[in-house]
Amino acid sequence: MAAQPPKLSATRLRKLRAALESxxxxxxxxxxxxxxxxxxxxxxxxxxxxxxxxxGSASFERETAQSLSLHAKGLLAQIEDALRRLDEDAYxxxxxxxxxxxxxxxxxxxxxxxxxxCRRREESGR
Numbered sequence: 092m093a094a095q096p097p098k099l100s101a102t103r104l105r106k107l108r109a110a111l112e113s114x115x116x117x118x119x120x121x122x123x124x125x126x127x128x129x130x131x132x133x134x135x136x137x138x139x140x141x142x143x144x145x146x147g148s149a150s151f152e153r154e155t156a157q158s159l160s161l162h163a164k165g166l167l168a169q170i171e172d173a174l175r176r177l178d179e180d181a182y183x184x185x186x187x188x189x190x191x192x193x194x195x196x197x198x199x200x201x202x203x204x205x206x207x208x209c210r211r212r213e214e215s216g217r
Contacts (some may be wrong), residue, residue, distance in 0.1 A: 096190070096191045097194075107183075111173050115171070125157075169202040170201075172202070187213070188208075190206055191206070
């Protein structure tokens with residue numbers, strides 16, 4: 092097993108918190124837009140229910156917006172969890188092996204809960 096990565100400095104923790112908060116703000120805006128796009132009332136007011144082809148397209152677009160919104164909400168939950176772990180001084184610890192997660196991994200995916208090694212192992216099914 093590789094050596095334990097160093098503990099994250101206060102500067103790096105601030106940088107990661109800022110990245111998480113920025114991503115949260117962007118996702119909140121996206122969710123609001125997607126939820127508006129998926130709202131059936133908005134489509135009916137636009138008159139898309141008059142033609143069957145238009146209604147089919149509108150239905151597909153609503154379902155796509157709902158799916159994207161659901162995905163964004165899942166990411167938001169992961170970000171909120173990461174911010175909670177930061178507040179509780181438990182951030183950056185692998186949920187699988189309890190070792191510190193590498194900074195480069197956290198920088199790329201600040202809401203991750205696994206170190207690179209455990210994630211690889213999980214993806215390969217070992």
